[in-house]
Amino acid sequence: MRSRRPLALVAAVALAATGLAACGGDADSGTTAKSDPNATIRALLAAQPATLDPIVGARSAQIVWATIIEPLITTDDKLAPTKNGLITDWSRTDNTTWTFKVRPGISFSNGEKADAAAVANTLTLTRDAAASQLKSYFTNVATIEATDDTTVTVKTKTPQYNIADLLTTVYLVPPAYYKEKGSEGFAAAPIGTGPYVWGGSNAGRDISVKKNPDYWGENKATNGGITFTWANEAAQRLALIQSKSVDISFDLPPAQASAAKKAGIEVVSTETAMKIIAFLDSTKAPFNDPKLREAAALAIDRDAIVKGIFDGQAVADAGLLNVKPGEKPAKSVTADPNKAKELVGSSAPAVQIHYPAAQYTNIEEVSQAVGGALEKAGFKVSYVPIDYGTLVKRVVGRQVPGISIFAGVPNVAVPDFFASGFLKTKSITGNCPDPQLDELTAKALEQSDAAAAAPMYEQLNTIGVVDKHCYVPLYRQIFNYATANNTKGVVFGPLNTVDFTKTTR
Template identity: 65%
Template sequence: MIKNGPTLRRLAGAAAAAALAIGVAGCGGSPGGGSSDTSHVRALLNAQPATLDPIAGARSAQVVWATMVEPLVNTGANLEPDRTGIVTGWERTSDTEWTFTMRPDLKFTNGEAADAAAAVSTLELTRDADTSILKSYFGNVESFEAPDATTFVVKTKRPQYDIPNLLTTVYLLPPKYYADKGAAGFSAAPVGTGPYVFEDAKAGREFSVKANPDYWGEKPANTGVTFTWATEASQRLALLQSKSVDVSFDLPPAQAEQAENAGIEVVSTESALKITGFLESTKPPFDDPELREAAALAIDRDQIVQGIFDGKAVADGGLLNVKPGTQPAQAVTADPARAKQLVGSSAPAVNLTYPAAQYTNMEEVAQAIGASLEEAGFKVKYLPLDYGTLVKQVGGKQIDGLYLFAGVPNVAVPDFFASGFMKSESITGNCPDPKIDELVAEALEQEDAAAAQPIYEELNTLGVVEKHCYIPLYKQVYNYGLGSGVEGVVYGPLNSVDFTNATR
């Protein structure tokens, strides 16, 4: 049974992708060794993030940086924006203008004013920086203005219904500190308005934060968190069993079952994180639409969910259905015989690229997909990469064939995937099509998400069912284990974690 944690105080958000962050395994040292404080939480994650800079970083790393840096807009239990965070209100003052009100007298932990000018600076970086991972979402924004210390205005070129949603994944940065330190310097020691402040980092081993005594909101119930990592699931379980850590994230089904059998509490949540196969339609072999169709028909997502995850994932054939529990109106059903017929005797070579250590059981998933493609007649070359390299290759359009990537809708609206993955100018840009671009723009111009939904269904059918540029596979059921006496660690479906109520 899936157990969902209580409402997160902050469900801020990605992705893109995305997985978890920072750690220790394979690098020597004892996990969480930086503190003997019994109220200091030791968190074991599955991978080290490429950066803790929210401008450039995949939203997976927010598990670490969101302890210190906060989003402009909070997300509520219904995965919609709420008014409980830095931004306390907004109004759509015209079809192309949104006015936001900020909490007054906030300061960053380095003393800089966390005001509307800081919000404008952060939003301009998000829209304009070459390294911005959210750049494609803000292309329609004409200007950001701060008429006073607690008010900022977002003006768009065309109507755009989801501006408040987008601000849930924009993290407020101190302008002077970020400019002085640069992206690398900020990543080494983030500064924000959050419930924790940077304490210490040991290169390649761990990253620690301590409770912020001057936090504007409810103070943490613990003195801080130390983040370490272990890429092997068996090691994460072993460290939890040995009481070296208090919480071990990303336990695959086998390890989760072992933990439960050993009397360890395991919490499971249906995540919005969706693993998808992307076919690069601008390069051989998948510039051939029949071969894209063959690949889509060859892969059986239900078999992957049952065979690899023992049914403890959620098969999902849609790209734009972002909230847990939803499915698309139309999907592709596996048909291996038809796939083989489409490939014929041509034996096309295809690269299968994937982040081997980033997502639960990803190596097994890649091998299963490769076997299905080979059965259909493709010649498969397996290319496991570290996650940071994959992100760079995808963003730099340096990749071909089929690659596995997680979509993490840190903003729970379909446009997060439509603009992020489907537009010609997007993170992936793997399926350029003027019709897709027109539909994405048309959807954003609707009054709200409900009015846009029929357009998103049309987009999903076009990109997934007709053009076969995307092969949605499954939503992950996310498992994490808690040590004896540990309570209050809450993982949310948008890949965020709230540590503020954690105790041990």
């Protein structure tokens, strides 16, 4: 389990105290066996995962499913593809042909072969399934073929430099089992090739995985398994780690992180690549008016949000396609409330702000701050807090007028992941249809690599963010999580990834 794709927690379900008791351990005394290889690690999330199906699920529940299901290609600490995973090698035969070698002798935990045919099936589902979250990234793929047990050939319609990168965020599912169960049935009891296997769930309370004794890889689990519970209230997540009812408490806002540190609890704070973005729908009123999109972009002060809400424990970011921490766009928009008010005038346009309740740290306060800035500029604002899964479905279905606020997570650390995901007409959001953006995105992909395409990505960022004002990037998340004093070995990766295999207590 060398690299797990990003963590972005989802939907809200309250956590009952009885749910914690099911996790194991003594909440009163906090006594647990140290370094017990059979111990169950108790991980507390901010919310219940919406789905454990990696084909149709937004990359939000990977903290759970990535314990069971593995990506086709792993990545190293610098986010570059490695040859240590299910796919062990690849080559670009010509500009439109990629050949991938699949590790021989691997099976899913239900006995199905994890061979080239399984890889080809997963890639086909990713490209063709109506609800596939990665569908827009594979529209240029013409054919996918398993030519023998260990070889998959992918042909694209036009050159596309990032095919191998994309396979780092495609998770392998067993063909027969997935077909038999369907998406919902698979999500209810997922099967994979990973270091853990499905352990069961209690509806609305917890999800468990247990050690896979037959795991093929070197990175075998050193614990007995993990039980995931959730609590959408940050104060409750703090209280549960303080009372030793859980071993790891994820997604602590700044105030709770500070309180945990003062209480002597270990807290890890990491700047992530996860970026919170306000998406303006240019296809519907009021933002089909370019002047009002500009007004909204000028009204929102990202620096004030970071300072006022996060006390500096977030990083203001004005770019869309600068996917790695530390990168900055060549051009950006600076807040100008007075000009924003001038552009709005006396029209008082109505704006809905959709945001995923309990999804991200302080997301309600951020949405209110965005709405307050728009109201000062003259907009009439209403709020639509909904669960993350519903928001994703509405965004994909083009059913969110006004503004939607959610995270962009570069599961693949090349700019095209956001360009194809957000900028193209046929993208996840589809909020800024423009032939120029489509053509430039396609041209960038035809380059030899991301470095050669960099000038085109700068141009794309300028058009989408600075010229058309379809996107208002806000900030990068600083992610805090706390561990109980006797809990060691949690590996939190550069893209909000979590590896539990070496976690002990």
